[in-house]
Amino acid sequence: MNPYLIDFPILQEKATEKRLVYLDNAATTQKPLSVIKAVEEYYRASNANPYRGLYQLSVKATQEYENARHTVNEFIGAEDDSEIIFTRNATESLNLVAYSYGLPFLQKGDEITLSVMEHHSNLVPWQMVAKAKGVKLNFLYPDATGHFTDEEIEKKITQNTKLVAVTYVSNVLGTVNPVAKIIDTAHSAGAVVVLDCAQSIPHFPLNVKDLDVDFAAFSGHKMLAPMGIGVLYGKKMLLEKMPPFLTGGEMIEYVYEQDATFAQLPQKFEAGTPNVGGAVGMAEAIRYLQKVGYDTIQKTESELLAYTLQGLSGIPHVTVYGDTASTRNRCGVISFNVDDVHPHDVATILNEDGVAVRAGHHCAQPLMRFLNVNATCRLSLYFYNTKEDIDIFLESLKKVRGWLGYGA
Ligand SMILES: Cc1ncc(COP(=O)(O)O)c(C=O)c1O
Numbered sequence: 263m264n265p266y267l268i269d270f271p272i273l274q275e276k277a278t279e280k281r282l283v284y285l286d287n288a289a290t291t292q293k294p295l296s297v298i299k300a301v302e303e304y305y306r307a308s309n310a311n312p313y314r315g316l317y318q319l320s321v322k323a324t325q326e327y328e329n330a331r332h333t334v335n336e337f338i339g340a341e342d343d344s345e346i347i348f349t350r351n352a353t354e355s356l357n358l359v360a361y362s363y364g365l366p367f368l369q370k371g372d373e374i375t376l377s378v379m380e381h382h383s384n385l386v387p388w389q390m391v392a393k394a395k396g397v398k399l400n401f402l403y404p405d406a407t408g409h410f411t412d413e414e415i416e417k418k419i420t421q422n423t424k425l426v427a428v429t430y431v432s433n434v435l436g437t438v439n440p441v442a443k444i445i446d447t448a449h450s451a452g453a454v455v456v457l458d459c460a461q462s463i464p465h466f467p468l469n470v471k472d473l474d475v476d477f478a479a480f481s482g483h484k485m486l487a488p489m490g491i492g493v494l495y496g497k498k499m500l501l502e503k504m505p506p507f508l509t510g511g512e513m514i515e516y517v518y519e520q521d522a523t524f525a526q527l528p529q530k531f532e533a534g535t536p537n538v539g540g541a542v543g544m545a546e547a548i549r550y551l552q553k554v555g556y557d558t559i560q561k562t563e564s565e566l567l568a569y570t571l572q573g574l575s576g577i578p579h580v581t582v583y584g585d586t587a588s589t590r591n592r593c594g595v596i597s598f599n600v601d602d603v604h605p606h607d608v609a610t611i612l613n614e615d616g617v618a619v620r621a622g623h624h625c626a627q628p629l630m631r632f633l634n635v636n637a638t639c640r641l642s643l644y645f646y647n648t649k650e651d652i653d654i655f656l657e658s659l660k661k662v663r664g665w666l667g668y669g670a
Contacts, residue, residue, distance in 0.1 A: 264562075266554060266646045269294040273646060280616030283651045288433050288461060288595050288642035289620055290483045293547075297486055300546035304539045312538055313512060313529075323538050330541035331528070337548045338478065339469035340495055344527035347494040347501070348541055352460040353383040355479035355494035356427070358531060359456050360387030362504040363477070364425065370396035372424040375453075377402040377410065377439070378632050379432045382625040384458040384479075388427055402428070403632065408435040408584035409591065415440070415447050423453045430462035434624050434640065435584030436567075436595030438462070445475055454500065460484055464644065465563065465593050467556050470495050482540060487547035491540030494531070501527050508533040559645040563594040566643050566652060570596060573656040578670060579663060583633055594643030597624075600662050605639040608662050612639075615658035 267273055270292045273282060284292060304326060310317070312324040327348075334346045349355045364387070368374070374388050378401045392399050400418050402410050419426060426448040431438050441457060448455045454476040459468055464485040470478055477500070482491040496504075506513055506524055513533040515523040524530045551559075567589050574580055579601035585592050600608050605621035612619055620640045623630045630636060641655065663670070 264646055264648045266294075267648070269296070269550075270646055271295055271298070281654075283615070283617040283654050285641045285643065285647065285651065285655060286618045286620050287464070287644040287647075288484070288640065290489065291464060291486050291644055292646070293486055293488065293543075294550050296550055297488070297543050297546045301488055301539050301543040304542040308542075309539070311535055327536060327538045327541050330538075330545035333545040333548050334493055337468075337552075338463075338493075338495055339471045341471065342498060345495055345498050345501065347496065347528045347531040348536055349479075349492040349494055349531075350490055350537070351481040351483070351492035352458060352479045353481075353492075355492050356384050356456065356458065357387045358494050358507040359427075359477050359479070359496070360391050362507045362531075363454070363500065364388065364391035364397075365394060366505060368395050368397050368424055371398075371422070373398045373400055373420070373422040375400045375402065375418050375423050375426045375428075375448075377404075377428050379404065379408075379434065379437070379626060379629045380427070380429055381433055381458065381460065382627070383460075384427050384429060384456070385628070388425075397424075398422075401628075404435075404437065407587070408432070408437040410439060410444075412440075412443060415444055419444070419447045419451050419453065421451055423448065423451050425456065426453050427456040427458070429458040429460070430468075431465070431593050431595070432584075432626075432629075433461045433595065434597050434626050434629055434638065436593040436642075437584060438466070438591040438593055440591075441473065441475070445473055449474070461593065461595070464551075465556070465559060476500055482544040482547065485544075485547055486550055487544035488540045491537050491544050493544075498527065501531070506530050506533070510534055512536075554645060562645045562647075563643050564589050566647055566649065567592065567594040567596070569649055570594075570641065570643070570652050570655075573652060574598060574659075577656065577660055579668075580659070583635075583638060596641045597638040598641070599635060599638055600659070602668055603662055603666055605637045607666065608639045608659070611662050611665055612655065612658050615654060617655050617658050619655075 310319040310323040459480040478495040483489040609621035
């Protein structure tokens with residue numbers, strides 16, 4: 263029995279007629295009761311518009327919001343609370359860097375290095391910068407097992423590279439990328455590094471100071487927190503020289519008819535009324551994650567990953583993408599296809615058994631093209647999953663081709 267299952271009310275509910283087997287954790291994670299309660303408690307006892315009110319309740323809301331910022335700061339080892347910018351999600355965090363760093367500081371002839379496995383959120387914003395500024399985009403390509411070699415990194419990050427934006431963990435292949443090597447190579451070339459941590463922070467600790475990364479982006483909802491809250495970490499000296507991204511209330515100092523000056527960090531980047539309830543939920547999610555511990559999370563997931571890969575290898579007509587031989591430098595995200603069956607059909611049939619997996623291009627169309635497929639099915643694990651979940655998934659998957667009239 264997984265001791266954490268009991269903390270997640272939704273996992274006690276039935277999907278269709280069957281127990282919910284939730285294997286779409288890379289899309290979003292389920293929420294523990296403590297997070298649900300913390301958000302509820304905020305709305306019951308502390309809700310007010312922060313910063314604006316001089317009355318007690320507004321001061322309380324401001325304190326809760328700033329306490330949440332401090333919790334995030336300590337969680338990722340930043341230097342100062344002002345380096346933590348609350349956003350809506352990783353997508354907004356990455357856009358913030360593209361628009362407020364990429365547009366003003368990159369010039370025609372500069373180059374950006376991305377990887378072919380980027381989520382569209384860490385690709386399309388850079389395409390906008392490239393088009394606006396005449397910047398060239400270069401791409402890292404993985405080897406046959408889904409990993410970037412040192413040679414590839416050294417070839418694609420050069421003296422012309424001014425910015426490197428890569429994902430820590432692939433949302434399709436589960437590959438854990440060699441970010442220390444990438445950051446080191448980028449800094450030697452004088453480039454700044456933007457790390458997309460959306461898929462890493464649910465599974466691995468992030469210490470921005472140890473990594474010496476310049477920017478890091480992640481979403482709350484993939485790490486047990488509510489939807490609608492995300493984080494951008496940025497080194498203070500970079501954030502300070504960047505112009506605001508969104509403008510309006512809360513982010514100003516003085517406003518005149520024709521001009522305005524801007525607030526200090528982090529308010530400069532937090533225009534409008536913030537998601538205080540979301541930030542409170544994120545702080546509680548961090549406390550919960552710390553209670554479980556990344557060691558437990560990794561141990562549970564890596565056992566389940568090995569078990570799932572082993573099970574899949576015994577089912578004919580199933581192709582698994584990425585590294586199938588080893589669970590090293592690999593997270594519990596598995597993309598696969600069944601011969602002759604569209605991934606949407608696979609996911610629909612699995613749903614009949616209560617199994618929730620994702621099917622499609624996973625917002626990573628360039629990677630789909632690189633893998634020579636239009637789409638895949640994707641199973642993604644978290645520490646509250648069990649071997650029983652995997653057994654139900656495998657048994658259901660075995661039935662897929664038969665349902666559609668194909669032989670075994
Ligand atoms: C690697 C990666 N980056 C960025 C995102 C975007 O996250 P969000 O939709 O929460 O902004 C995702 C979402 O799946 C992702 O997997």
